[in-house]
Amino acid sequence: MTDRLTQLQICLDQLSDMFFASLSYVDQNHVAVRLTEGDEMLPDPDHNPPSETEFKANLTELTSDIILKTKQILTIIDTLPGVGVSKDEQLKRIENLSQELAEIERLKTQTLQRKEKLGSIVDDLIVQASEGIAQTRD
CATH class of the missing domain: 1.10.287 (Helix Hairpins)
Structure with missing residues (x-):
């Protein structure tokens, strides 16, 4: 569509x-x-x-x-959209949408940082587990 x-x-x-x-x-x-x-x-x-x-x-x-x-x-x-809506109302709506977008971008950044942290933790756990397995085989 x-x-x-x-x-x-x-x-x-x-x-x-x-x-x-x-x-x-x-x-x-x-x-x-x-x-x-x-x-x-x-x-x-x-x-x-x-x-x-x-x-x-x-x-x-x-x-x-x-x-x-x-x-x-x-x-x-x-x-x-915008037909029958004043210029001020349209500008206010654009401002509100811009604020929503900024908030979503902030949440996205936080989520990506959390993902990186969790990925780092998982990598460390994998290394520790593989070292532990390697030590038990020696």
Whole structure:
């Protein structure tokens, strides 16, 4: 599972791709019109645009997809931490989290020191036991 900011970035990338795809579709499939009466219509034998009904249906689908993706983006934005929280409250929370982190680091350091001490004691016991075994075999 990705974090919300990554989800938001992915959705924004998808939305930009949807915009591009929609514009490309419209550009490639629209019915050509004359800008002025004197313009000559040059037919393109390779261009087979969809019917008017099919074109409108596809536009409706593309716009629906864009609207749904936009709603998804807005939902993600609404769930981001800090939305609706003042700057002072956010700074206070950061300070509290920093204090918690410092306390955890202190406990970690103590635990590592205790581990080293216990490791040293175990090493000494192993040496003593091996020396005792060695002496009994002499």
